[in-house]
Amino acid sequence: MSESLFQRIGGAAAVDAAVDVFYRKVLTDPHVMHFFDTTDMDGQRAKQISFLTMAFGGPHEYTGMDLRIAHAPLVLDGLNDSHFDRVAGHLQATLEELKVDEASIAEVMAIAGSTRDDVLNR
Amino acid sequence: MTEINFAGERHALAPDETVLECLERTAHALPFSCRNGACLTCMMRVRAGTLPEAAQAGLREGQKQQGYFLPCVCRPDADLEIEAPADAELFGRAMVSEITHLSASICRLRLRTATPLFYHAGQFINLRRGDGLVRSYSLASVPRLEDILELHVKRLGGGKMSNWIYNDLAVGEALDIHGPNGDCYYIGGEPDRPLLLIGNGSGLAPLYGILRDALADGHAGPIHLYHGSRTAKGLYYGDELQALAREYRHFHYLPCLSGTVDEAGPEPGVQRGRADAAAFADHPDLSGWRVYLCGYPPMVQTAKKRAFLAGAALRDILTDSFEMQDVRRLPRD
Incomplete structure (x- = not known):
C-alpha cells in the first residue's frame, strides 16, 4: 500500500516546519494581514497547525460547519474569494519553499481548495 | 444547560x-x-x-x-x-530578608524560604499578603548562584501590592508565595544560539535572572540585552550589567532612554529611543535567535510580532508581560 499524503509530506514535523513560514507570509501581506490576529499569536499558530494538518491530509476533526462558524465574522468583515486566493497562494509558496514535490503540492492545494465554500459561507 | x-x-x-x-x-x-x-x-x-x-x-x-x-x-x-x-497545596511561606530601593519607583525584594524553591530564573511567583491580595512578580535570582529569591517591585500609582511593599512591608515579615510559574526562562543545551533580551522598566527582573543563568551555564553565543526606561534613574542595575559586559566579552548591555532629553537627563553611553526599536534596528535578521521580551504588554506584543517577522521562530520568542491589576494610568518611568 502506498504512503498517505500526510506521511509522504513528512507528517507533524512538516506541519511544524511550514507553520511559521506560512504565518509570516500572511502577516506581511497587506491584502489579508488584517484577518490574522497578532494579539494572540500563539493561539493563531495553534489554529494554523490544525488547518495545515488538515490540508496535508493528516488527522483532524474539522467539519464544514466548524469552518463556517469560524469564518462567519470574517465574511461579515468582507472576506471574499480574492482573500481566499491570496492565502492559498501563500500556502503554495510555503510548500515550494520547503521543497515539497509537485504532485503532493497539487494534492494539498486540492484539499485546501475544497474548503472554499465553507470558509466563505456560501 | x-x-x-x-x-x-x-x-x-x-x-x-x-x-x-x-x-x-x-x-x-x-x-x-x-x-x-x-x-x-x-x-x-x-x-x-x-x-x-x-x-x-x-x-x-x-x-x-x-x-x-x-x-x-x-x-x-x-x-x-x-x-x-x-x-497548603498551593502556598508556602517566605520571609522578607531585604528591601532595597533601587530607584525612585523600583525596589528589590529579597525573600528566604524554609525549603528551597525549585525554579528557573525568569519564572514568576505569586505573592499573597495577609488579607488575601495576590500579585505576580518575576524572579531575578538564579538558583545555582544564590539561595534567596529576588523580585523587583515597580511602584505603580494605585498599585495596592506595590505601594504596600514600598511603604509598609518590613524585613523579617512573612509572606505566602505560590509558584514557580511561567515558561520565560533560559533553555540550556544550545550554547551557541544568539540571544536577544529586551525589557522595559522592571521587566529587567526576569532578564537579569535569565542573563546570569545563561552566563553561569557557559552560554557561548552572543547575548544582547536592551533595557529601556523613560528616565535615567529607571536604568537600575546599570553598574552591575556593565561589570558583566566587561567580564564576558560576548555579552552586550545596551541601555536606552525613551524620554525627552530634559526628562531623561544627560547620560553618556546611553542610546536614545525605545529599547525594542533600538534592538530591531541593530538586529534586522533574527533567524535562529532566541528572543526574550519582558515588560509592558504593548511593547511585548508589538515586539513579538516584529521579532517573528524578523525571522525568529514563534516558539523561540519567550515573553513575560506585566499584568496590571489596579492601575488605570501608569506613571511613566
Whole structure:
C-alpha cells in the first residue's frame, strides 16, 4: 500500500516546519494581514497547525460547519474569494519553499481548495 | 444547560460565562488577579467532569493530571464538580530578608524560604499578603548562584501590592508565595544560539535572572540585552550589567532612554529611543535567535510580532508581560 499524503509530506514535523513560514507570509501581506490576529499569536499558530494538518491530509476533526462558524465574522468583515486566493497562494509558496514535490503540492492545494465554500459561507 | 457543582451547591452557567464569573455572580469570593489564564491565582481543581482544553492551557503536566484548572478561562461544555484547592497545596511561606530601593519607583525584594524553591530564573511567583491580595512578580535570582529569591517591585500609582511593599512591608515579615510559574526562562543545551533580551522598566527582573543563568551555564553565543526606561534613574542595575559586559566579552548591555532629553537627563553611553526599536534596528535578521521580551504588554506584543517577522521562530520568542491589576494610568518611568 502506498504512503498517505500526510506521511509522504513528512507528517507533524512538516506541519511544524511550514507553520511559521506560512504565518509570516500572511502577516506581511497587506491584502489579508488584517484577518490574522497578532494579539494572540500563539493561539493563531495553534489554529494554523490544525488547518495545515488538515490540508496535508493528516488527522483532524474539522467539519464544514466548524469552518463556517469560524469564518462567519470574517465574511461579515468582507472576506471574499480574492482573500481566499491570496492565502492559498501563500500556502503554495510555503510548500515550494520547503521543497515539497509537485504532485503532493497539487494534492494539498486540492484539499485546501475544497474548503472554499465553507470558509466563505456560501 | 451546563452546571457546576461547588461546595455542595449547583449553579447553572449563563451563556459564554466562565466558571469564575459564575462563582462571583453567586457570591463566592475567590482569589483572582489577571482573569486571563496567566497568573494562576484563581486555580481550582476538578473532582468530576471533563474540562475544556483551554482551562488547563499553560499548566504543568503534573498539575493537569491532578485536575487543576483555571476558572477564569474555563467555559465548560459539560457539567463539572469543582473544589478550591487546600491552601497548603498551593502556598508556602517566605520571609522578607531585604528591601532595597533601587530607584525612585523600583525596589528589590529579597525573600528566604524554609525549603528551597525549585525554579528557573525568569519564572514568576505569586505573592499573597495577609488579607488575601495576590500579585505576580518575576524572579531575578538564579538558583545555582544564590539561595534567596529576588523580585523587583515597580511602584505603580494605585498599585495596592506595590505601594504596600514600598511603604509598609518590613524585613523579617512573612509572606505566602505560590509558584514557580511561567515558561520565560533560559533553555540550556544550545550554547551557541544568539540571544536577544529586551525589557522595559522592571521587566529587567526576569532578564537579569535569565542573563546570569545563561552566563553561569557557559552560554557561548552572543547575548544582547536592551533595557529601556523613560528616565535615567529607571536604568537600575546599570553598574552591575556593565561589570558583566566587561567580564564576558560576548555579552552586550545596551541601555536606552525613551524620554525627552530634559526628562531623561544627560547620560553618556546611553542610546536614545525605545529599547525594542533600538534592538530591531541593530538586529534586522533574527533567524535562529532566541528572543526574550519582558515588560509592558504593548511593547511585548508589538515586539513579538516584529521579532517573528524578523525571522525568529514563534516558539523561540519567550515573553513575560506585566499584568496590571489596579492601575488605570501608569506613571511613566
